[in-house]
Amino acid sequence: xxxxxxxxxxxxxxxxxxxxxxxxxxxxxxxxxxxxxxxxxxxxxxxxxxxxxxxxxxxxxxxxxxxxxxxxxxxxxxxxxxxxxxxxxxxxxxxxxxxxxxxxxxxxxxxxxxxxxxxxxxxxxxxxxxxxxxxxxxxxxxxxxxxxxxxxxxxxxxxxxxxxxxxxxxxxxxxxxxxxxxxxxxxxxxxxxxxxxxxxxxxxxxxxxxxxxxxxxxxxxxxxxxxxxx
Amino acid sequence: xxxxxxxxxxxxxxxxxxxxxxxxxxxxxxxxxxxxxxxxxxxxxxxxxxxxxxxxxxxxxxxxxxxxxxxxxxxxxxxxxxx
Numbered sequence: 001x002x003x004x005x006x007x008x009x010x011x012x013x014x015x016x017x018x019x020x021x022x023x024x025x026x027x028x029x030x031x032x033x034x035x036x037x038x039x040x041x042x043x044x045x046x047x048x049x050x051x052x053x054x055x056x057x058x059x060x061x062x063x064x065x066x067x068x069x070x071x072x073x074x075x076x077x078x079x080x081x082x083x084x085x086x087x088x089x090x091x092x093x094x095x096x097x098x099x100x101x102x103x104x105x106x107x108x109x110x111x112x113x114x115x116x117x118x119x120x121x122x123x124x125x126x127x128x129x130x131x132x133x134x135x136x137x138x139x140x141x142x143x144x145x146x147x148x149x150x151x152x153x154x155x156x157x158x159x160x161x162x163x164x165x166x167x168x169x170x171x172x173x174x175x176x177x178x179x180x181x182x183x184x185x186x187x188x189x190x191x192x193x194x195x196x197x198x199x200x201x202x203x204x205x206x207x208x209x210x211x212x213x214x215x216x217x218x219x220x221x222x223x224x225x226x227x228x229x230x
Numbered sequence: 231x232x233x234x235x236x237x238x239x240x241x242x243x244x245x246x247x248x249x250x251x252x253x254x255x256x257x258x259x260x261x262x263x264x265x266x267x268x269x270x271x272x273x274x275x276x277x278x279x280x281x282x283x284x285x286x287x288x289x290x291x292x293x294x295x296x297x298x299x300x301x302x303x304x305x306x307x308x309x310x311x312x313x
Contacts, residue, residue, distance in 0.1 A: 026273065029254075066273050069254040077258045079231050084263035085241035086304030093295045103232050138232070159275040167281035176278075176287045185295065198232040205232055210239045217245055224246040224298050226291070228277055229233035229255060 014038040019130060025160040026065065029072025041068050079202070089224060091187075096223035098181075099190035101213075103198025104164060104171040104230045105156030107141035112153070115139065115197070126157035130199060133157055138200035138209050140216075142192040149175060158199035159230045171230055190220045198230055231255075234262035241265050241304075248294045248301075252277050253309075260307060266297045267307045286312065 012020075014035065018028035030038050045064055052058045089096065105126075107113055115121055116132065126133070143152070152172070154164045164171040174193055181189045194213070217225065237247045241264075249267040251259055252274050259267045270290055272279050278287045293310050 026275065062273065066253065066271065069252075069274055070256075073254040074257060077231065077261050079234060079258070080261040081238070081263045084265060084304030085238045086265045086301075087241045087244050087246045088302070089246045089298060092299050101233075101236065161275065163276040163281050169284075169287050170276045170278045170281050173278050173287050173291055176284070176291050179288065180291060180295070185292070196232075200232055202232065202235060206235050206239070210236055213236070214239050214243045214245075217240065218243060222245055224248075225240055226294055227233050227237050227240075227247050227249045229231070229249065229251050230275060230277070 010035055010039065019127065023127060025127075025158065026069075029069050032072050033068075037071075091223070093186055093224060094184060095187045097188040097190055097221060098177075098186050098224050098226065099217065099220070099222045100172070100174070100177055100193040100226040100228070102172045102193075102195050102228035102230065103156075104154060104195050104228065105161070105197045106143060106152050106154050106164070106168065106172050106195035108143055108147055109151045109153050111141065113139040113141055121155060123155050123157070123161060126155050126197075128157070130157040133197055133199045135201055137204040138196045138198075140209070140213055141195045142216075143172075143174070143195060145174065145178065145189045145191060145193055147174065156197050156199070156230060158197070164230075171228060173228075177226075190217075190222050192220075231258050231262055234259055234264055237264040238262065246298055248298045250277050250290060250294050256307065256309075260305070263305055265304045265306070266301045268294045268297055269307060269309045271310065271312060 014030040016022040017024045018031035048060045048064050149168045152168045154161050169175050180186045240247050249264050252272050256269050278290050
């Protein structure tokens with residue numbers, strides 16, 4: 001008798017989009033929601049798809065995924081603070097020095113941060129090693145602010161990088177920052193913008209790497225920073 | 231929430247920050263009490279929207295700069311509305 005293929009449950013199906021056999025980081029939120037809600041997500045997705053066939057309006061599909069990502073991340077997170085931190089600007093941005101820091105996993109070609117000392121790690125390999133990333137200290141990539149976007153690379157096992165591959169500015173808007181500086185909207189840009197892989201040890205980030213990165217910004221006499229989480 | 235932690239560290243050092251984040255992360259940044267955040271109506275992995283949308287990217291950065299210039303207290307979280 002031929003071996004029987006085990007029947008897949010709906011739960012294992014929906015979970016397979018999160019670092020499983022059907023890995024798709026746009027839909028990893030499915031693992032965090034109950035089966036009945038995930039079933040509703042798929043049912044409504046197909047319904048809206050057929051509507052789009054009729055009227056050509058595919059925007060509803062984008063909105064559907066957007067809304068369910070929101071639901072997937074709703075609720076209490078792990079990190080909550082009673083008090084905020086706030087540093088007011090002393091001068092408008094048109095008179096200030098600005099930098100940017102994104103947890104996007106960008107780096108300049110030829111300056112690969114080589115996670116775990118691996119040469120030329122691929123996106124697929126980074127996804128497979130996501131659990132190692134979140135236990136490890138982050139590495140900061142300094143990107144000269146005049147770097148052409150064609151020289152930017154991106155690798156991050158925690159999100160779908162296809163948008164950032166098509167246009168780095170969706171995650172690290174370095175060209176738009178340069179535009180605004182050249183127009184005088186921003187007084188001055190720091191010598192570098194920065195990127196790192198946000199899937200990292202929060203303890204090592206807050207106790208070791210983060211304070212060291214802050215010193216780098218202070219040495220550059222930066223007044224303000226645009227921060228972009230992925 | 232690496233960027234939330236970094237925002238807090240950078241603000242504590244006297245440097246003003248603004249976070250640009252997708253809607254899915256809004257509650258996380260509220261809970262982390264970041265100083266300023268601009269929430270964009272996009273899916274994860276594309277906080278500045280559709281690839282190639284130069285005008286849209288520029289408008290979001292301008293809104294973030296406006297928040298840097300004008301926020302008067304911590305925990306200022308603004309939902310960005312596309313024009």
